[in-house]
Amino acid sequence: MMKIIAFGIREDEQVAVDAWVAKHPDVQVDTTNELLTPETAPMAAGYDVVNILQAGVPVGEATLKQLADLGIHILTLRNVGTDDLDFEMLKKYNFHVSNVPRYSPNAIAEHAMIQMARLFRHMKQMDIKVYRHDLAWAPTIGREVRKQTIGIVGTGNIGRVAIQIAQGFGAKVIAYDKYQNPELAAKGLYVDTLDELLAQADGISLHVPGIPENHYLINPDSIAKMKDHAVIVNAGRGNLVDTDAVIAALDSGKLDGFAMDTYEDEGGLFNVDWAGQDFPDPRVADLITRENVIVSPHTAFYTWTASEEMVEQSLDAGLAFFNGETPEQVVKF
Numbered sequence: 053m054m055k056i057i058a059f060g061i062r063e064d065e066q067v068a069v070d071a072w073v074a075k076h077p078d079v080q081v082d083t084t085n086e087l088l089t090p091e092t093a094p095m096a097a098g099y100d101v102v103n104i105l106q107a108g109v110p111v112g113e114a115t116l117k118q119l120a121d122l123g124i125h126i127l128t129l130r131n132v133g134t135d136d137l138d139f140e141m142l143k144k145y146n147f148h149v150s151n152v153p154r155y156s157p158n159a160i161a162e163h164a165m166i167q168m169a170r171l172f173r174h175m176k177q178m179d180i181k182v183y184r185h186d187l188a189w190a191p192t193i194g195r196e197v198r199k200q201t202i203g204i205v206g207t208g209n210i211g212r213v214a215i216q217i218a219q220g221f222g223a224k225v226i227a228y229d230k231y232q233n234p235e236l237a238a239k240g241l242y243v244d245t246l247d248e249l250l251a252q253a254d255g256i257s258l259h260v261p262g263i264p265e266n267h268y269l270i271n272p273d274s275i276a277k278m279k280d281h282a283v284i285v286n287a288g289r290g291n292l293v294d295t296d297a298v299i300a301a302l303d304s305g306k307l308d309g310f311a312m313d314t315y316e317d318e319g320g321l322f323n324v325d326w327a328g329q330d331f332p333d334p335r336v337a338d339l340i341t342r343e344n345v346i347v348s349p350h351t352a353f354y355t356w357t358a359s360e361e362m363v364e365q366s367l368d369a370g371l372a373f374f375n376g377e378t379p380e381q382v383v384k385f
């Protein structure tokens with residue numbers, strides 16, 4: 053019987069693992085909530101496939117050599133990012149690797165457009181007022197989403213779903229991508245430059261990768277090109293946004309709101325419960341308290357559907373490798 057060991061399994065993922073196992077009675081999948089490290093690698097003895105989601109914990113020679121010595125050469129990731137992996141060592145020890153590059157784009161697109169709508173309607177401000185028993189209407193009057201122009205930067209898997217959702221509100225949608233999608237182009241949704249999008253949009257949502265050339269796409273210059281009272285949603289990557297520039301623009305009143313799901317210094321900060329402890333990042337502490345800023349800790353993706361897809365695709369990929377096939381999620385290196 054083929055045996056898979058999955059490291060770093062969260063409770064929500066265990067549900068998806070159990071569902072997958074029910075459909076694959078010929079495969080044994082054992083799980084641990086420990087991450088894969090040189091110390092935990094011996095737990096993989098007797099297994100054929102190692103399945104991981106590391107989120108910042110490196111997988112280098114100390115770990116890979118141990119797995120190879122145990123006869124394991126299949127490593128499947130439950131997420132997209134391969135930054136934690138030492139590819140030279142993966143090559144040296146003859147590993148097959150897969151990741152999950154596409155899982156429920158709707159999870160992220162929904163989150164981004166929900167936050168955009170909340171910013172236009174000043175929902176956070178209203179929630180805080182109601183929590184304080186202030187049930188007066190004024191001055192918390194909102195802007196209807198359908199009357200806004202929403203600018204989608206990046207029209208890949210996620211950006212395209214965000215467009216559909218924004219159109220569902222009845223908003224005017226414009227888009228910018230370096231490589232235009234023919235279907236969207238035929239619908240006349242594209243503007244030719246990022247500057248045009250910045251100049252026309254009331255709400256800007258970022259759906260491009262955090263590659264070095266996109267570092268600080270949103271900076272003092274690009275903010276100056278935006279409409280007064282624009283709002284920005286960043287559920288892309290933290291490094292797309294110069295956070296200090298956004299804070300300055302919120303302070304000056306140039307920007308009306310900001311929703312931040314990804315943050316340039318989020319490593320070690322997000323996905324940790326800081327309740328009752330000193331909060332380590334004064335800038336985020338400040339942003340969290342602002343009524344026109346909505347912070348979420350990189351949870352745009354965090355839905356049952358996405359969790360299920362990440363688990364299922366990674367287990368499927370492990371099975372395919374084991375059977376001598378190449379899954380579509382193979383990482384080439």
Ligand SMILES: NC(=O)c1ccc[n+]([C@@H]2O[C@H](COP(=O)([O-])OP(=O)(O)OC[C@H]3O[C@@H](n4cnc5c(N)ncnc54)[C@H](O)[C@@H]3O)[C@@H](O)[C@H]2O)c1
Pocket residue numbers: 157160205206207208209210211228229230231259260261262265266287288289313314350351352353354
């Ligand atoms: N917040 C979350 O939980 C979460 C989860 C998954 C992905 N993401 C982020 O969302 C991003 C988009 O994901 P996707 O699946 O849609 O990716 P994708 O590769 O399908 O699409 C990205 C698009 O961005 C375009 N692009 C890249 N640089 C650009 C630039 N400077 N200007 C204009 N267009 C540019 C590309 O041509 C491509 O069409 C990912 O890169 C990731 O950083 C966030």
